[in-house]
Amino acid sequence: MTPDRRRFGAAILAAGFSSRMGAFKPLMDLGGKSVLERCVGAFQQAGIERPLVVAGHCAAQVQSEAKRLGVPTVHNPGYGDGMFSSVRAAASACAGLPDLDAFFLLPVDIPLVRPVTITLLLHAYDGRVAYPVFAGERGHPPLIPAGLIPRILGHDGQGGLQGLLEGQPGLDVPVWDRGILLDADTPDDFAVLLWRAARLHVGERDEALALAGQSMPGRGLAHGQAVAAVAVGLGEELNRNGARLDLDLIHNAALLHDVAKDRPGHEAAGGALLERLGLGGLSPIVGAHRDVPPPASGVLTEKEVVCLADKLVRCDRRIRVEERFGEKLALYADNPEACAAIRGRMQHALALRGMVEKACGRGLEDILAGVLP
Structure with missing residues (x-):
């Protein structure tokens, strides 16, 4: 149950043949969890505790896995007729949920949707079909008004679910989750998902940029992008000299370092926010x-x-460490305690600069030449 007391359901479509994969997708191991478990977990973490699972091909195995996960199954005897038969089975089962307002439909082969995406759709829902949108493209799962269930059950399947929903009022909900677009049709697709599953806690660079764009004001975004450019420049040079730094981790953390700038203790607040996300x-x-x-x-x-990198950028321009902290010392000149703390942070930054220059065998200005004006 969401905060506004509306009731939502979800159905995971897991009845297909997995013919192009060469293995049965719902039960494949995806980073230590089955593909089906990934789908179920996304809904449960967003507060939908018992999503329905539509089974068909290899029904006994799907039912066994769903039982292990503590969620109900619905059998689709017509699974050989295509995915829309599973959509009908899901809609019919959801029709039996009391006081249902809307329900999600998620194909099992789109298993890395982030729970926060489900939550965003729940909070945005206004009675229209709600679609998650990443980089201008609609993805899965749509959140469908329960009032459309009779239309789904009566539809002949022409054009599939997309064709049926195209004529209905829709709400596009911007999300920062590329997982809404990533399916697992082939072994190559699955290899991408395996890589992504291991990196969900870091995110992809385009996801971080989307999150920053949705969460930060223009000046904060420009500063984050500048710090990210400097940080990645430093990381690349250190890696050329023997380090093994994660450049995506550097980029995303630098870009989002001020994501909670408007909150007291914004560093800790930002870290806590990202943990929740x-x-x-x-x-x-x-x-x-x-x-x-x-x-x-x-x-x-x-x-x-x-x-x-943060100490080398003011707004969206590079600055020397001494200049950056000199401004702070001038600002707090009449506060000895604050000045002592500023000098301590400056000494740390200078020491880090020295370590970078020693590791790379050249000065910082040379390392960052051309990175930022």
């Missing part, structure tokens, strides 16, 4: 970006790189 890999970096001392190990990590 499923980007826990970014949280420690964002939560610490204000001040990171040089590591005792002498080995620079993504955290130090992002912190230093």
Whole structure:
């Protein structure tokens, strides 16, 4: 049940043959969980505790897995007639849910939709068919008004579900989740999903950019992009000199480091926000970006790189560490305690700069030449 007390359901369509995959998709292992478990988990984490699973081909195996996951199944005896037969079976089952307002339909071969996407659709729902949209493209799962169930049950299947819904009022909901577009039709597709499953906590660069665009004001976004450019430039040069830094982690954490800039203690608030969004890999970096001392190990990590990059950017332009902190010292000149803290952070930043220059064998200005004006 969502905060506004409306009732939502969900159905996962898992009745197909998986003919192009060469294996039965619902039960394939995707990063330690079955494909079906990934789908079920997305809904459960968004508050829909018992999504329905439509079974058909290999029904006994699907039913067994659904039982293990604690969710009900519906059998589609006509699964050989195509996906719309499963859509009908799902709609018929959802019709039996009391006081249902709307329901999701998710093909099992789109298993890496983020729970936050489900939540965004739930909160945006206004009685129209709600579609998640990433990079201008609609994806799965749509959230369908229960009032359309009779139309679905009476439809001849021509044009599939998409054809039926095209004539209905729709609501496009921007999301930052590329998983709404990624299916698993072939082994090559599945290889992409395996890679993505291992990286969900970091996200992809275009996802981070979409999240930043949806969450940050224009000036904050421009600053984040500038810090990301500097941080990636540093990371690339360090990697050329023997480091093994995760450049996507650096980029995304740097881009989103001020995602909670308008909140008290914005560093910790930003880290906590990203953790809630499923980007826990970014949280420690964002939560610490204000001040990171040089590591005792002498080995620079993504955290130090992002912190230093932030100290090298004012607004969306590069600045020297001494100039950046000199401005702060002038601003707080009549506050000895604040000045002492500023000097401490400046010494840390200078030490990090020295470590980067030593590791790369050249000065910072040379390393970052051409990165930002």
